[in-house]
Amino acid sequence: MLASVAPAKADIGAYVLINAKSGAIIDQKNATRKWYPASLTKMMTAYVTFKAIREGRATLNSTVVQSKNSLSEPPSKMGFKVGTKFTVDTALKIIIIKSANDVAVALGEAIAGSEGAFLAMMNAEAKRLGMTNTHFTNPHGLPDNRMVTTARDMAILAMALRRDFPESRDYYKHPGIRFGKKTLRSANREFLLRVPGANGIKTGYICNSGYNVASSVTRGGKTLIAVILGAGSGLERTAFARQLFDQGFRKRGGQNVTSLRGTSGNPPANGYCRRNRSPGAKAYMARYDMETEKKGGFLFFKANQKNNAKVDEAGFTLANGKPDWAKILDRTLGPRRIAYRPIQVSLGNPTGAPKAGGTAVAVAAPDIPAEDVPLPTANPLRRAQIEMRQKLQKTAEASVAGGIPQTAAARPGAATDPAPAAPGSIFRQGLDFTVPVPAPSPRKQ
Structure with missing residues (x-):
């Protein structure tokens, strides 16, 4: 049957699409508006760690220890017992693929000696890279309204990760991890398994930010990076990214992302996720159906958005009238091109401790023992529910x-x-x- 629906909103707070090598902007909206990074924060956690390895202050086999402070973080987490030891390599895979908050803190403590010292390193790197509207207050991205960034700044960080540490790009491409008998899937798995040329990077979500993602795709020897902030759902951020890339590879870039200056707005008010809800099956298909795009091209597709598009629900509805999400994924992201194969992860064989600190930022790093770092304040709503x-x-x-x-x-x-x-x-x-x-x-x- 045919159903008439209102044109689907973009439901995206801010985004930017750039050439990963040159930094040329291909498309953008509100790229300098301040936003909450959520777990995109772990991109900087990884960057600081990779730099420590490059400078000889740590190795992939260096020891990370689950501390009382790190275990106190809310989920998503691994939940290792206090005192559990694992390698820096294992920690990197866990925070990038699984996005475990407790392991992000434990890794920071290992690299810098304390969580406070690691935060000083993160902010020093942000300043050095030219991330002019970014400030970090924790190494994982859990809610803190003092911690802000922009799509522009996260694109600069994503570009730096690829440029400065090309040997580490494989960390971003895995759709899940297998730890013992348990398999833990990445929130970015459908993008990695379905979108041609997809190779990273990181997703993030808290209520005040909505669904964020930093993605990269390589086709014909050319790599593009997209940063999307404030989508209404995981599928929307992924489908919007796919659409941006498909269009972006047909365009040329303009000004360099580093040339954007100032800020174009403040972060969203608290409770963003409750105002910017998931569009729903019909709206997804009205905006992101690849079959519609192929029939008339993107110009026809955009014109169709301005009017009340007719959406044929028969192709993505089950016999009971509910959405067939498997078909919706196929039609908005494309069929799975790669089999789901999570990477095997273990504690590893940790040897030695990293040399905490570094001459470039040691003077700015407060000497705070890990056990003295204030514990995070619980979400009052979640605490009341518990x-x-x-x-x-x-x-x-x-x-x-x-x-x-x-x-x-x-x-x-x-x-x-x-x-x-x-x-x-x-x-x-x-x-x-x-x-x-x-x-x-x-x-x-």
């Missing part, structure tokens, strides 16, 4: 146990489970890889 869930759980357990709250023990596997980890386990109980298992609703018991 407290309410715990109260409901205790009430339910009290009714089951004859009115005696079960405070001495917790449900096995829960985040509050005091039982020791299994012998030889490297994971903190209840924090294996990602989010602690939530307590069951008392209504379902």
Whole structure:
């Protein structure tokens, strides 16, 4: 059947598309507007680490230790027990592919001696690279409204990563990791597996930023980089990136990204993700359907957007009337060209500790022991939800146990489970890889 829908909004806060070698801008919107980087922050965490390796202050086999401070970070995380040792190489793969926040902090502590010292290195590199509107307050990108960047600045960082450390480009191309018997998928996997020539780089998301991504694609010996900030969903940022690249390889660049000056606006107000919601299946297809693009070219496609486009839902709807997301992916990103093969990751064989600090930035690095770095403040909404869930759980357990709250023990596997980890386990109980298992609703018991 045919359904008439309003033209799909771009739902993108800011973006820029550049030539990775020259820095020439091919397309952009609000490229100098301040935005929250989310996990694109880990690009700088990786950059500072690669530089430490280049300068001989660390090696890929240097030791990283899970500290109490690093373990305190909220998910996404690996949840290794305090004292667990692994290599810098393992840490890099985990933060770039899995985007684990606890490992990002542990890596920073290993490279610089403390989280505070590592932040000084990050900001020093941002200044040196000319990232004029960027300020880092943590090494992972979790919410902090003091931490800002722009699409322009992140494009400069992405370009520097490729230019300065070409031997490290393979870190960005993997769609997932396999750690032991568990497989952890990258949020960038569909882009890497479906878009011709895709080879990186990093995704990010917090509510105040929406869905961000820094992507790169190589075709015919030419590489383009796109930075997209503030999409309404993971699929939208990926489909918009694919569309930018497909059009961008047909265009020539203009002014250099480094020539953009000043700032064109402040970051979005708190709660951006609640105002900029996912477009939905019809809107995705109205804007990103590759079959529509092929029929009339991009000019026809753009003209169609201005009017109420007719979207044939029959091609991407299941028999029960729900969207067939597998077909939507095929038609907005293209079919999978590469099989999903996660890279094997282990703790490795760490040897020796990095030489913390560096002469270029050591004087600016505060000497703060890792254990004295202030712990992050919990999201008040998430904290209230957890407290309410715990109260409901205790009430339910009290009714089951004859009115005696079960405070001495917790449900096995829960985040509050005091039982020791299994012998030889490297994971903190209840924090294996990602989010602690939530307590069951008392209504379902």
